Amino acid sequence: MGHIAYFMEYEDQRYIFRNGANPGFHEAIGDCIALAVSTPAHLRGLGLIEDEENKIPFPLIKGLPQLPEDVTHQEMNYLLRMALDKIPFLPFAVAMDKWRWKVFDGSINPTEYNGEWWRLVEELQGLLSPTEPQPDDFDPGAKYHIPANVEYIRYFVSFILQFQFYDEMCSASHHTGHLFRCDFNGNLDAGTKLRIMMQKGMSQPWNEALQDMIGNGTMSAASLLKYFAPLHKYLEEINEANDERCIGWECDYEDIAREYMAGTYESEMNDKCSSAGKADWNYNTDINSDNEQLSIEASLEFSAYEKHTWDNFITEFDYENFKNETLKRQFKLKSVLGVAALDKIKLEALNKVQSNLKNIYSTGKICPYNEKECDLITSGIPLEGEPGETSIEDILESSQNYDELAYVWEAWRDATGKKMFDYFVSYVSLSNDAAQANGLENYGDLWMMPYDMADEFKNQIEKILNQTMPLYEKIHAYARKKLLEKYTGKFAAKDLIPASLFGNMWAQSWEVLYPIVAPYPELPGLDVTDNMVANNWTVEKMFEVSENFYVNLTLEEMPTTYNTSLSMIVKPPNKEVTCHASAWEFCKEEDYRIKMCTGVNMQDLITVHHEMGHIQYFQQYRHAPQPYAFREGANPGFHEAVGDLMALSVQTPGHLKKIGLLEEDFTEDERSDLNFLMLTALSKIVFLPFAYVMDRWRWDIFAGQVEQEQWNKHWWDLRATYQGIMPPVLRTNQDLDAGAKYHTAANVEYSRYFVAHILQFQLHKSLCEIAGQFDENDPNKPLYRCDIDGNAEAGEKIRLLLAAGSSIPWPNLLESIIGERELNASAILLYFKPLSDWLDEQLTDDDIGWDPSRVDDWFLPKELGSDDTVAIIVGSVIAALVLLTLVGYFVGRSRAEKKAKRENEMREAQDYAENNDAYLSDGNNASL
Numbered sequence: 001m002g003h004i005a006y007f008m009e010y011e012d013q014r015y016i017f018r019n020g021a022n023p024g025f026h027e028a029i030g031d032c033i034a035l036a037v038s039t040p041a042h043l044r045g046l047g048l049i050e051d052e053e054n055k056i057p058f059p060l061i062k063g064l065p066q067l068p069e070d071v072t073h074q075e076m077n078y079l080l081r082m083a084l085d086k087i088p089f090l091p092f093a094v095a096m097d098k099w100r101w102k103v104f105d106g107s108i109n110p111t112e113y114n115g116e117w118w119r120l121v122e123e124l125q126g127l128l129s130p131t132e133p134q135p136d137d138f139d140p141g142a143k144y145h146i147p148a149n150v151e152y153i154r155y156f157v158s159f160i161l162q163f164q165f166y167d168e169m170c171s172a173s174h175h176t177g178h179l180f181r182c183d184f185n186g187n188l189d190a191g192t193k194l195r196i197m198m199q200k201g202m203s204q205p206w207n208e209a210l211q212d213m214i215g216n217g218t219m220s221a222a223s224l225l226k227y228f229a230p231l232h233k234y235l236e237e238i239n240e241a242n243d244e245r246c247i248g249w250e251c252d253y254e255d256i257a258r259e260y261m262a263g264t265y266e267s268e269m270n271d272k273c274s275s276a277g278k279a280d281w282n283y284n285t286d287i288n289s290d291n292e293q294l295s296i297e298a299s300l301e302f303s304a305y306e307k308h309t310w311d312n313f314i315t316e317f318d319y320e321n322f323k324n325e326t327l328k329r330q331f332k333l334k335s336v337l338g339v340a341a342l343d344k345i346k347l348e349a350l351n352k353v354q355s356n357l358k359n360i361y362s363t364g365k366i367c368p369y370n371e372k373e374c375d376l377i378t379s380g381i382p383l384e385g386e387p388g389e390t391s392i393e394d395i396l397e398s399s400q401n402y403d404e405l406a407y408v409w410e411a412w413r414d415a416t417g418k419k420m421f422d423y424f425v426s427y428v429s430l431s432n433d434a435a436q437a438n439g440l441e442n443y444g445d446l447w448m449m450p451y452d453m454a455d456e457f458k459n460q461i462e463k464i465l466n467q468t469m470p471l472y473e474k475i476h477a478y479a480r481k482k483l484l485e486k487y488t489g490k491f492a493a494k495d496l497i498p499a500s501l502f503g504n505m506w507a508q509s510w511e512v513l514y515p516i517v518a519p520y521p522e523l524p525g526l527d528v529t530d531n532m533v534a535n536n537w538t539v540e541k542m543f544e545v546s547e548n549f550y551v552n553l554t555l556e557e558m559p560t561t562y563n564t565s566l567s568m569i570v571k572p573p574n575k576e577v578t579c580h581a582s583a584w585e586f587c588k589e590e591d592y593r594i595k596m597c598t599g600v601n602m603q604d605l606i607t608v609h610h611e612m613g614h615i616q617y618f619q620q621y622r623h624a625p626q627p628y629a630f631r632e633g634a635n636p637g638f639h640e641a642v643g644d645l646m647a648l649s650v651q652t653p654g655h656l657k658k659i660g661l662l663e664e665d666f667t668e669d670e671r672s673d674l675n676f677l678m679l680t681a682l683s684k685i686v687f688l689p690f691a692y693v694m695d696r697w698r699w700d701i702f703a704g705q706v707e708q709e710q711w712n713k714h715w716w717d718l719r720a721t722y723q724g725i726m727p728p729v730l731r732t733n734q735d736l737d738a739g740a741k742y743h744t745a746a747n748v749e750y751s752r753y754f755v756a757h758i759l760q761f762q763l764h765k766s767l768c769e770i771a772g773q774f775d776e777n778d779p780n781k782p783l784y785r786c787d788i789d790g791n792a793e794a795g796e797k798i799r800l801l802l803a804a805g806s807s808i809p810w811p812n813l814l815e816s817i818i819g820e821r822e823l824n825a826s827a828i829l830l831y832f833k834p835l836s837d838w839l840d841e842q843l844t845d846d847d848i849g850w851d852p853s854r855v856d857d858w859f860l861p862k863e864l865g866s867d868d869t870v871a872i873i874v875g876s877v878i879a880a881l882v883l884l885t886l887v888g889y890f891v892g893r894s895r896a897e898k899k900a901k902r903e904n905e906m907r908e909a910q911d912y913a914e915n916n917d918a919y920l921s922d923g924n925n926a927s928l
Contacts, residue, residue, distance in 0.1 A: 637755025
């Protein structure tokens with residue numbers, strides 16, 4: 001209608017003047033009128049919208065600033081709708097004709113047409129093609145005005161003029177207040193202004209026509225900006241509240257990201273991390289309900305901040321296109337949030353489940369073998385005890401009673417894993433939800449992220465395991481021969497070994513077997529515990545000696561780690577604590593602590609060196625200094641490898657003599673070397689299949705590859721296949737034997753320890769060459785005798801490794817330190833080659849191996865295992881039947897006879913249980 005009105009007003013002009021003052025004038029008239037018609041006031045007058053006052057005000061979106069006092073919600077929405085119509089059009093209109101001007105003046109050739117179109121669109125509109133533009137495409141032609149040959153700048157002009165006309169007509173109608181509210185409908189003064197301008201047609205230059213109408217002959221955006229002023233101010237407040245420092249698309253986003261990471265992110269993450277860490281420390285060193293709740297609350301607060309940062313900052317940048325590789329890596333490492341990606345309800349549920357799992361483990365106790373129905377509060381035995389207190393570990397290491405060992409083994413699993421089952425079901429589900437919130441399939445994939453390789457990394461671990469399995473199988477066969485001599489008739493020559501016989505609750509370390517498997521048992525022992533006690537070593541001295549080893553390598557002092565006002569290095573009396581050794585740093589301050597129920601013995605001396613390795617890592621990458629995002633190991637295995645690397649030197653007979661724990665006349669020869677290698681292998685080699693099983697089981701569970709009803713059976717399938725061990729008593733699928741291990745309860749992935757056990761030997765070999773302590777061609781300098789103590793050059797390599805934190809991809813860092821990019825088993829196999837050769841002489845092919853296929857034989861039938869009442873039978877008849885079953889199995893009778901007998905006895909046991917209710921009670925389970 002605006003065009004028609006213009007036609008009618010200038011119809012008295014000569015033909016040549018019957019047109020708009022310029023093409024933009026003609027387009028502007030109707031739009032100017034529309035600005036008045038579309039106002040909320042005008043629409044209410046037409047009955048097209050209701051009065052806002054009659055509506056219940058809707059709530060503001062959380063986080064938005066308050067509206068100006070004199071602007072309503074409806075008006076702000078109106079302004080935003082108008083802005084979306086008017087403002088984005090302006091750069092588009094310019095791009096349309098700017099492109100054609102270049103085409104017409106020949107400044108671009110046809111092959112550049114499409115590329116130049118998208119360059120202008122990106123430059124002026126800040127838009128990108130959703131697909132890669134091709135030179136043969138002609139995307140401008142998708143707009144009508146290109147093929148129709150209609151110049152487009154007229155529309156740009158009209159979008160400016162309409163607001164200038166509107167502003168002048170509102171003035172003529174004596175409007176006051178915000179310009180966007182003006183409705184000049186029916187005002188003759190405003191109409192006269194417009195009529196006079198239109199009547200002139202194009203009889204005078206357009207700038208003179210504009211001068212006559214508004215008193216200014218220049219086009220200007222001032223009236224447009226005046227119209228949208230309340231919206232403009234409101235958007236500025238929103239951007240300020242959101243810390244938006246880049247308006248537009250030509251900002252240096254990389255510079256903004258760098259500034260944020262070094263400023264706000266660094267400061268606030270350190271604060272939140274420190275608070276959460278201290279609350280968790282308080283809980284682990286004093287387990288009670290109040291500390292548990294405070295720990296959960298602090299963890300949730302930290303997770304909420306991580307999620308806020310992730311949602312509103314980390315994920316907002318296309319970091320892969322950053323030019324700065326350091327900044328790019330910071331964003332890559334933080335692009336996967338972890339469990340904090342869960343919504344609040346699920347995150348709270350997961351934290352509570354994980355707290356329950358850890359609490360069950362940390363407070364688990366069992367009754368003594370000779371008092372199986374004790375009061376756990378007064379007589380219960382913990383896994384690790386205070387000095388002078390009997391512990392489960394003490395019993396496993398010292399008892400020679402097969403039945404007592406089997407009882408203790410089972411009782412610990414009843415006290416821990418069995419109680420965890422339902423919680424673990426929830427843990428698996430919620431953990432997978434967390435992985436999926438990060439765009440991954442399952443929680444196992446989330447665990448693999450720090451290793452950079454996912455499935456490739458899993459394959460690399462299995463490859464290394466296969467390389468070391470021949471040596472493990474030899475150690476297994478030799479240990480089995482010796483255990484058969486000790487426990488005659490308990491199992492057969494080619495059977496798997498009962499898991500209770502290794503002196504370790506999880507059969508992950510077999511050092512307790514050293515006295516019976518030492519190649520030359522008549523030689524002096526290598527366990528210096530007795531010498532430590534005889535020489536009045538204290539826990540504090542163990543930490544001082546460990547610190548001195550690091551300092552002698554020109555690394556940093558670590559005095560706060562054994563400051564007992566900060567650290568917990570002995571089990572405090574009258575408190576429940578998590579004794580599992582761990583090293584802590586609190587992000588913000590120079591505060592490093594160790595939590596450990598230390599005993600004065602050689603095993604704990606090695607553990608002390610291990611934990612001090614973590615502390616040294618913390619200090620080195622903090623003092624480098626590395627930013628928060630890089631203050632972790634190059635991958636989790638690096639962190640675990642450092643202390644163990646040191647221990648490879650510390651545990652050598654040469655070093656033990658140096659620190660006064662081994663007699664000076666101890667002779668290092670081929671025989672003592674073999675004893676030393678056997679003792680070390682009982683720790684290092686036998687650990688590898690266990691470490692693999694720990695995560696392989698959980699990977700399979702997270703991936704849904706095992707039915708819940710088969711979780712425990714799958715655990716024993718894997719332990720049978722890779723470790724060659726079996727449970728000493730019958731199991732059920734209501735048990736969760738994997739939960740008897742701290743790292744299952746505490747949600748700690750275990751591949752880090754596998755990596756550490758391989759990496760430490762690779763590093764050891766390289767550092768020993770640097771220190772001149774190892775030469776593969778010199779029999780007087782074997783790798784296993786190397787002690788790098790005091791070598792500054794080796795220490796500098798270690799410092800460079802630690803100071804880098806996670807700032808460099810681990811293959812690159814490893815290559816820079818030792819010249820190798822991959823984990824491999826060559827160094828560990830070289831280290832133990834003399835032992836491997838000696839075992840070849842002691843064993844035949846028939847001695848080696850086991851049959852892992854009979855796992856079903858170790859499980860109660862489903863009918864017995866799933867019935868809670870039958871599970872607590874304490875009658876001597878049933879115990880006798882089960883004992884007969886085990887004996888029938890262990891003495892190696894023919895498979896057919898054993899199977900028939902077992903099935904018959906199980907049927908009898910089941911029948912007996914069903915028909916003798918008097919034998920059912922609410923007491924502890926019978927030992928099976």
